Structure formats: structure tokens, C-alpha cells
Amino acid sequence: MLGRTAHGLFWMCRCLERAENTARLLEAGFHMALTRDVATAEEEWRSVIEAFGQRAGYENKHGTYTGHQAWNYLLRDPDNATSVLAMIGAARTNARAVRNAISGELWEAINESWMEISRLLARPLAQNSVGEAVQIIRRAGTVVHGAMSGSMLRNEGFHFARAGTFVERADCVARILDMKYYLLLPSLSYVGTSLDTGQWDQVLRSVSGDRAFRWLNAGRIDARVIVEFLVLDDRFPRSLAFCHTALREELAALARMHGREGESNALMRESATRLSDLTIDGIFERGLHDFLRHFTQANNAIAKGIAEDYRFLS
């Protein structure tokens, strides 16, 4: 397979995953803001924007944080290079470039999602359409993954695409978690209050983890247990542990196909060992924010390693 094609498949899935996660994060922010008064709602929107590292870009454009500005910035603003609209467009451009490496079904799933979402986001969204937009964007992710798993040959292209998905998902989930822990609470004295538990509930919902969490924990809402669930529980498909287990499998499959291991496999092993040695107590002792920052860095290093090992660019 061409290095450029591998690169295209990897980024096709990263962009899709980024679009989906932006929508998920936005949904969490939207629900939190709905239940707050105007002053705190502003804080929450600031946190949402900051979680995706878009504060500078946003503040270049807007002096205040309002919901209308924030969701339109995240979803469709032409000045935001990582808006949902831009990411779906980039995913589709990548898919076009690698069309002969993906199944017709997958191409059509991506192309149709792009057609629907670009129609949906052609104009600024009013409050009462945000919920529907988020649902459609999330569903696009589900349809694409379904098409992939149901129609794609399990060749190296499939593994590059999946590696892109899990690299990006791990990054996004870490950002969502970081937003909650680091940014949302007015002060530490709010830990354990209804504001706190309400926010955790939204974080769970944003990763579709609320129901799974309730099954496992019978109604408890507690920061430690939730963090343990989202970081260490490798049964849940949006936990960091799950993403890195899956990523490690994809990279191992690639190494087997190529008959050699590269830098990315070594980095992956280190990261996996670090995660499996961790306990929830260890994470809190170290500080969640610090842990997440290091996790994100290691995750990025793996992505860079993949690009080098498989000659993504000349």
C-alpha cells in the first residue's frame, strides 16, 4: 500500500472521530449550560472551547462566551480549521483520495454523511436545532464504523484506518475528562455537590457511557469511580484503556503484516505498560490533569511514530 494512502486512511478516521467527539463535547457543554444561570453558563462554554484547545481562535473572533457563538464556532465557523464541518470535509477529501483503498459502502457512508452534515451546517444554528445536529453527527460516526466493520477487507488499510480512530478517540476522551476535572468547577469546595455530579453525568453522557456506568455502579456518581471507568475500564469502548488496547492490537497487526516492528510499536508498549500499572489511587495521587497531559503527549508520539514507520509522507 502507498504511504500516502495509509496516511489518507489514518487521517480520514482521525478527522471523522474528531468531528464526532467535538459534537459529543458540545452536547455535554450544551446540557450543562442549559441548567445554569447566564454567568456560569459562560464559564462552561469557555471550558468546552478550551478543552479542544480553541480558546485563542475563539477569542480572536468573539469577546464573550455565549452558547450561540460557541456552538456555531465549534460546528461550522469558517475561521475554525477544526470545526465539525471542516473535519467532515477533510475526512471526505481523504476518503476521495483513498477511494480505491476503501469499500464502496464505506465511501458512500462518508460521502452521504458529508452531504447531510454540510447541508445541516450551511447556516448558523439556532438553539433548538443544536440537539438534532449533534445527534446526526454522532449517528454519522456510527454508520461509518458499521460500514467499515461490515465491508472492509482486513488488510493493512483497515488497520491504518482503525489506528487513526483510536489515536484520535484517546486524545478526545482525555480532553473531555480534562475539561471536567480542571476547568469546570468554580473551586475545589464544589467537589461532591450537585453541580459536580451533574457535570460528571454530562461527561458520561457525552461519551455514551451513562448507561454502562449505571449498570456497573448502580446509581453511584462519584468522581473517582467515573474516572476509573473512563480511564482504566477496558470493557468500555471510549475509555482510554480500551482505546490503547485497540490501538496496540492494530499496530501489532501492522507489524505482523510488515514483518517488523517500528518506533510506534515500542512507544505503544511503553504507554500500555504505564496504563496497566496504574490504579485509580495512583492517578489521583499524581493529579488527573498531569496524568492526562502525559497521556496525550505519549498518544501524539505514537501517532508520529506510525507516520514515520510507514512512510506516510515523502
Next chain:
Amino acid sequence: MYEADAKFDEMRAEDGSVRPAYRDYRNWYDDQKSNVLMRKHRDAETAFRRTGITFNVYGENEAEERLIPFDMVPRIITASEWRRLTRGIEQRVSAINAFIHDLYHRQEIVRAGRIPERLLRDNPAWLPNMVGFTPPGGVYTHVVGIDLVRTGPNDFYVLEDNARTPSGVSYMLQNRETMMAMFPELFTRIPVCQVSDYPRRLAKSLAACAPAGTTGKPTVAVLTPGIYNSAYFEHAFLADQMGAELVEGSDLRVADGRVAMRTTRGYEPVDVLYRRVDDDFLDPLTFNADSVLGVPGIMDVYRAGGITIANAPGTGVADDKAIYSFMPEIVEFYTGEKPLLPNVDTWRCADPDSLAYVLDNLADLVVKEVHGSGGYGMLIGPAASKRELAAFRQKLTARPENYIAQPTLSLSTCPIFTRSGLAPRHVDLRPFVLVSPDGIEIVPGGLSRVAMRKGSLVVNSSQGGGTKDTWVLKD
């Protein structure tokens, strides 16, 4: 009520009866409900959008990707008509191939005084690098598109030879797919020849042209300028259907005397490159130094026998419109036979007598730029305003050698489906021809292009023309 406005209509004979080729189709059509057909018509467009069968238009922000209008009434050709066309095309294509070989070697045809030397001297597609070099298997034109028009039951003319990188074959295939999905019952009632094995035949034909040093199964790759090229869909489609890699210039480099593509395992050699970029962009070391679409040094590898480039560089010398006017002589010179498929009468404006005639009869003629393509830069006399005629008169006088003129042919019409039923529109036909040392192959079918506006003679997709499925009937 369907009324043809041309002298010859593909479906309806002069006495008003349905021509034999269309009888079965017309019987079926008359049984259909118009609202059902209307719905199918809309479904087809949705299907083309969803599968992304579009072409890109440069410089149009609003519609970066456009659909080529698809018409669901097939253009139908009988088996005996097709046999006749096939013989004529084979004759013409083998003559073209021999002609190009001759031009880059002894130039017998010039020495014999059958074509003027200036045609070569002034030909921008002429490549000095090809002089004295014979491509693998002796093949120059691996894939050719011959544009045909029809003016009567037995009157087919060649309008143009596309010997460089003819496009449109993906539409031939996709139009058939769409028709089979929309009207499966038609294909059980009417015996239509298959076109679907074109990609397999193309792959085989290209592989048969691999350079002498190839070991094992030849590696074939399709070279595209990239996703913003107007024909990108076709490039991706053909690579996909052939199971070949779709490469861009940046994926390739020359190493150890071979052209190699950058894969996830390192560089792997390519044996046959089906390129869809123009000569000028093929090798920045030899041609356009600013181009990033090609591969530095590929011409050296080519000349040393390390790769096959299809179509061969420099092949364009044969499909210049000035050369076109000499095709009857060319066919005769190399095959020793009279051409089976006639040219359209052509006045070469470089010749003073012809120019005088053209200037006197401008309002009745079609004038084309010698190096133009895609329906650009042409004048259709009968449809032109006084101002347009005056402007062309000036251009012709200033640079006569840049133009040829032809009579306005009464192109045949073929029905298209409209809101108010069938309506006649002008059509042409582009069959696709494959050439390898093993022989010449023509898939029974082709791309029928159709003017979507009433009375219009312009069928080019860049000018709003549409396409339809082309049926060659079995005996």
C-alpha cells in the same frame, strides 16, 4: 409526441416507424407509466450524487463537483452496425499507431510527400525525446477514444481521434450499472452486449505492454494529477477496478534505474504506468520544470526500457486537428486500404484557397482551433451572432494556420427523457479502443454524449452535455 428535428433519428425512421434497433425498447417504454419513469429519473441523480460520480469544474466555487446529466434512454446500435464500426476503428487505430512510429523514425510519409513537413515542425505535441525510440511492444496508443457522429442509416463519420488520454470510460461503465439497477427487466428482454469487463481487459492489455525486463506479474499503476483534477473520479475508478495502485507524482521517484512508488514497506518498482497527466507535466527534468505532477527522471528510465508509459509520450502528434484532415491519406499510406470510416470534410485554413472559401461561407461552417479541445474556442456558424462571426473572421485572418473548418453536419438525434416525454437531442459516440502487441480490442459499447438543450450540437460535458448508456445488441 416525439418529433425528430434532424435528418436522421436513431429511433424513428423517416416514415415514422420505429427503427429495428429500438423496437423492443420502444415496446417496453410504451408500457411504462410516466410517473414511475419520472421517479426513476430523479433516483438516478441521487444515486450518482451518493456514489460521488462527479467531475470537477475548475474555478467554480459554488459547484466544485458537478454531476454530468445522465439520460436514461439508451442509445442502441445493432450488431451489424457495430461490426462495421469495429472494422473501421481497428483500421484507423492501427494506422495511427504506425503513423506515430513512422513520425519518430524514418518519416516515410513526409518523404513520400503525403503530408507536409510543417505539420510536424509546428506540432506542439511533437517530442524530440521520442525520436528513434520505440516503446515496449511498439505500442504508442494503448487507449484510444474515437469520436463518431452519424448522419444517416449508413453514414458514420470520425469527428476526432483522441490518442492521448481519452476520458469518459468510467461513465460508460457507470451508466450501464445504473441502467441495470433501474431497469433490470430491460436486460432480460433485450440482448445487450456486456461492457463490464473493460477494466479487466484494460489491465490485461496494459500488462501485455510491460517492458522487456519485467519479471513476474507486471505492476500496473494509474498516475493521476490528484483529487482536484476534473477526471479524478475516473482515475480512482479505473485503478480500483483494475486492482492497480492510484499514484500521484509525489508517490513516485526514480531509484536504481526504475520508477518506484513509496509504499508502507519502502519503494517498490512500477512496470506499467497508465498516466492520466499530460506530456508537459510528466517529467520536470525534461519538460515543464515547475510541474509537481510528474516524476523527475522518468523519461530517462523510459528510454532505457525500465518502464512502460501509456499512452506513450508524444502520441499527441496524431490527434491534432490539422493532422486529422490528413487521416484518409494516413490510413491509406499505412494499411494500403481505403478508409472504412470517413472523415468529416475539412478545410485547412492554412491553405489560402480553403481560407477564402471558409471566410466566404463562415455562417454555414463549424470552425475549430487546431489544438483546441472540449468544445472550447470553436465557432458554430449557423448558431453564431453577427458579432461572433466578425470576431472569428478576424481571428482566422490573423492566424489561419490555427484553424480548420467543417460543414455543419446534421448530427443524428436520439431521444432523451424529459418531463413531457421523449424528445430528440443530438448525440455522438466514443468507443474505447485498447491496443497491445496481442491486438486491438474494442468493448462493445462506448460513451454516448448527448446535447441536453434542444437543437444544440454541443455534447461536451464541460459545456453542459449529458451522457447515456450505449447498447450494442447481440445478433
